Amino acid sequence: LDRKVRQNNWEENNFINYKKMSENLSIVRSRLNRPLTFAEKILYSHLDDPHNQEIERGKSYLKLRPDRVACQDATAQMAILQFMSAGMDSVANPTTVHCDHLIEAQVGGAKDLERAISINKEVYDFLSSACAKYNIGFWRPGSGIIHQIILENYAFPGGLLIGTDSHTPNGGGLGMAAIGVGGADAVDVMANLPWELKAPKVLGVKLTGQMSGWTAPKDIILKVADILTVKGGTGYIVEYHGPGVEGISATGMGTICNMGAEIGATTSLFPFNDRMYDYLAATKRKDIGDFARSYAAELREDQGAEYDQLIEINLSELEPHINGPFTPDLATPISKFSQAVKENNWPEELKVGLIGSCTNSSYEDMSRAASIARDALDHGLKSKAVFTVTPGSEQIRATIERDGQLKTFEEFGGIVLANACGPCIGQWDRRDVKKGEANSILSSYNRNFTGRNDGNPATHSFVTSPDLVVALSIAGTLHFNPLKDKLVGKDGKEFMLKPPTGDGLPVKGYDAGQNTYQAPPKERANVQVQVSPTSDRLQILEPFAPWDGKDAKNVPILIKAKGKTTTDHISMAGPWLKYRGHLDNISNNMLIGAINEANNEANKVQNFTTGEWDAVPAVARDYKKKGVKWVVIGDWNYGEGSSREHAALEPRHLGGLAIITRSFARIHETNLKKQGMLPLTFADPADYDRIKPDDRIDLPCTKLAVGEPLIMTVHPKEGEPFDVKLQHTFNEAQIEWFKNGSALNTMAKKSKN
Numbered sequence: 001l002d003r004k005v006r007q008n009n010w011e012e013n014n015f016i017n018y019k020k021m022s023e024n025l026s027i028v029r030s031r032l033n034r035p036l037t038f039a040e041k042i043l044y045s046h047l048d049d050p051h052n053q054e055i056e057r058g059k060s061y062l063k064l065r066p067d068r069v070a071c072q073d074a075t076a077q078m079a080i081l082q083f084m085s086a087g088m089d090s091v092a093n094p095t096t097v098h099c100d101h102l103i104e105a106q107v108g109g110a111k112d113l114e115r116a117i118s119i120n121k122e123v124y125d126f127l128s129s130a131c132a133k134y135n136i137g138f139w140r141p142g143s144g145i146i147h148q149i150i151l152e153n154y155a156f157p158g159g160l161l162i163g164t165d166s167h168t169p170n171g172g173g174l175g176m177a178a179i180g181v182g183g184a185d186a187v188d189v190m191a192n193l194p195w196e197l198k199a200p201k202v203l204g205v206k207l208t209g210q211m212s213g214w215t216a217p218k219d220i221i222l223k224v225a226d227i228l229t230v231k232g233g234t235g236y237i238v239e240y241h242g243p244g245v246e247g248i249s250a251t252g253m254g255t256i257c258n259m260g261a262e263i264g265a266t267t268s269l270f271p272f273n274d275r276m277y278d279y280l281a282a283t284k285r286k287d288i289g290d291f292a293r294s295y296a297a298e299l300r301e302d303q304g305a306e307y308d309q310l311i312e313i314n315l316s317e318l319e320p321h322i323n324g325p326f327t328p329d330l331a332t333p334i335s336k337f338s339q340a341v342k343e344n345n346w347p348e349e350l351k352v353g354l355i356g357s358c359t360n361s362s363y364e365d366m367s368r369a370a371s372i373a374r375d376a377l378d379h380g381l382k383s384k385a386v387f388t389v390t391p392g393s394e395q396i397r398a399t400i401e402r403d404g405q406l407k408t409f410e411e412f413g414g415i416v417l418a419n420a421c422g423p424c425i426g427q428w429d430r431r432d433v434k435k436g437e438a439n440s441i442l443s444s445y446n447r448n449f450t451g452r453n454d455g456n457p458a459t460h461s462f463v464t465s466p467d468l469v470v471a472l473s474i475a476g477t478l479h480f481n482p483l484k485d486k487l488v489g490k491d492g493k494e495f496m497l498k499p500p501t502g503d504g505l506p507v508k509g510y511d512a513g514q515n516t517y518q519a520p521p522k523e524r525a526n527v528q529v530q531v532s533p534t535s536d537r538l539q540i541l542e543p544f545a546p547w548d549g550k551d552a553k554n555v556p557i558l559i560k561a562k563g564k565t566t567t568d569h570i571s572m573a574g575p576w577l578k579y580r581g582h583l584d585n586i587s588n589n590m591l592i593g594a595i596n597e598a599n600n601e602a603n604k605v606q607n608f609t610t611g612e613w614d615a616v617p618a619v620a621r622d623y624k625k626k627g628v629k630w631v632v633i634g635d636w637n638y639g640e641g642s643s644r645e646h647a648a649l650e651p652r653h654l655g656g657l658a659i660i661t662r663s664f665a666r667i668h669e670t671n672l673k674k675q676g677m678l679p680l681t682f683a684d685p686a687d688y689d690r691i692k693p694d695d696r697i698d699l700p701c702t703k704l705a706v707g708e709p710l711i712m713t714v715h716p717k718e719g720e721p722f723d724v725k726l727q728h729t730f731n732e733a734q735i736e737w738f739k740n741g742s743a744l745n746t747m748a749k750k751s752k753n
């Protein structure tokens with residue numbers, strides 16, 4: 001294990017450290033003394049402190065040292081802006097940024113890409129220059145979708161990757177624990193803080209038998225989603241194992257892991273095997289495959305490893321499935337689908353078939369899909385539905401162009417879109433139906449929530465394998481089942497489509513296509529990060545001011561929020577996402593969804609300095625201007641929802657001091673601490689009711705100490721002041737974050753000393 005094997009072909013100095021991983025694992029093994037699952041092995045071999053880390057599945061918080069970070073262009077903006085404010089001159093861990101989310105599908109690949117580059121110029125210029133400055137690999141627009149690029153270039157067996165996108169688990173196709181996180185977590189790892197994860201439970205999926213005919217890897221995850229539902233994987237890593245695994249290609253395993261995000265799983269994983277070795281060799285990483293073989297015993301579960309839950313699927317009996325509409329866990333086997341369409345009154349005509357995306361655009365997927373299209377063409381048929389192809393990467397696009405599949409799709413009537421997310425994330429200028437018109441579309445994507453693809457809530461979006469997308473597109477109806485129904489060829493004769501066939505890997509090797517990668521330059525000191533001072537989409541973040549060292553006296557309550565206050569109430573998405581790289585502009589959405597107890601209304605609070613009622617952000621800005629700190633009073637589970645870091649950045653930016661609640665969603669609580677805010681909870685939750693929106697409070701910040709409650713004094717508008725006991729979960733290091741103004745300020749201070 002002493003060998004020096006590079007993590008990938010792009011970075012000279014980043015190596016796979018199986019030796020260190022194996023050492024960490026022996027420490028943990030001697031402590032736990034029981035067989036381990038593969039998921040546990042990866043996590044425990046990346047522990048920051050394997051000797052002392054408390055380890056209990058489903059309970060402890062693990063402090064981990066990931067091997068890599070990956071960000072897509074929408075989430076990368078704020079992550080990098082935050083990282084910059086730490087004043088470090090390079091990321092501490094290997095990081096890449098991928099331009100894929102901002103490219104709208106309209107007419108086809110080249111033109112759409114050109115338009116996106118012009119519309120998003122300032123974002124791309126910022127990302128490209130910041131990546132060059134801070135030693136980050138930059139994948140330009142047109143390079144492909146983050147998860148496909150990671151699988152083709154960066155994933156390696158046994159590695160730990162965090163990515164600022166929910167489908168990061170795609171890397172599990174190469175035996176990597178690849179986990180989707182929020183931007184704040186990515187910033188931690190870029191700045192060399194350990195990354196915290198609640199030790200997941202492990203859910204085993206045992207695969208037996210073998211797939212054949214029309215059944216594809218996608219059907220495995222469609223079936224798993226059926227069994228577990230959209231919530232069933234929450235808090236678990238899903239670990240596939242059993243003899244059925246051997247028959248699935250590495251990219252097929254990637255598909256299964258990718259869509260594991262739809263059951264809420266932390267990530268999904270396959271053990272290292274020969275199929276992964278073949279894929280590594282085909283993508284010019286044979287040395288990694290050989291190295292993994294020398295560490296293979298630790299790249300799978302131990303014999304006798306116990307799962308917290310176990311399900312079994314016999315692949316020989318698995319039917320092709322179609323899931324949807326509106327939710328990815330509503331699974332119907334193809335044999336019952338036509339009937340389900342009738343019973344539920346789903347629109348029968350198939351308007352659009354879409355293949356590709358990060359979930360299903362491997363060489364194997366494209367070859368199988370093309371074999372069906374070719375079969376139809378040989379009978380004089382084309383796609384009846386509008387048909388689109390989204391290659392997952394430039395490498396896939398170039399390879400299927402060279403090998404003829406792309407031409408087949410074009411003959412079939414297909415529109416080849418840019419190598420990007422496009423219609424999967426609503427970047428689709430769809431014109432064939434009107435908004436509000438009920439219609440059906442079928443894709444090989446992963447997510448099909450209402451309105452996701454085209455913003456039309458009446459679109460019935462179904463997900464399935466690329467094979468079924470093509471077959472049903474030929475028929476143009478949801479009633480077609482290629483396993484038993486016939487089509488009529490141009491010659492008037494009936495025929496049945498042949499089951500799909502196709503190579504898993506290209507016989508002639510992959511064609512890299514156009515060069516879309518920008519490596520960080522050797523000399524980075526003079527690189528200027530490009531942000532226009534007049535931009536409304538991007539703004540350089542100044543480090544937050546350190547704590548003034550004083551107790552807070554007579555502080556107003558900006559809002560006493562009543563009931564559910566999720567990250568969406570605190571920092572709304574939708575049109576605001578445009579400003580996610582501009583903290584001041586996006587702060588105009590701060591808490592506008594929260595309900596004010598004083599009037600039961602959203603976004604209307606009283607400014608105590610003027611007596612006027614105004615929008616929440618406007619009042620906060622006025623306080624900030626007048627040098628008045630403020631607090632928020634919140635209800636149960638404040639900040640639940642996503643890990644959106646803006647929900648913590650905005651109150652800090654607008655001058656907030658503390659958020660005092662009955663309880664917090666843990667990630668939001670940590671995010672607030674990271675930004676230098678004080679998340680506090682009522683020792684007695686009933687005290688929430690004693691506080692009125694127009695009370696003032698004193699907070700003895702100088703008394704903040706580990707494990708000690710804080711006694712807050714409340715000054716009601718009328719009546720005597722009273723004391724309320726508050727709890728907190730700050731540890732020593734986090735108290736430093738508060739004192740220094742943020743976790744990043746603390747890191748910056750350390751790196752300068």
Ligand code: SF4
Nearest residue numbers: 167357358421424425
């Ligand atoms: Fe996310 Fe879809 Fe893009 Fe994949 S293709 S990264 S699921 S938006």
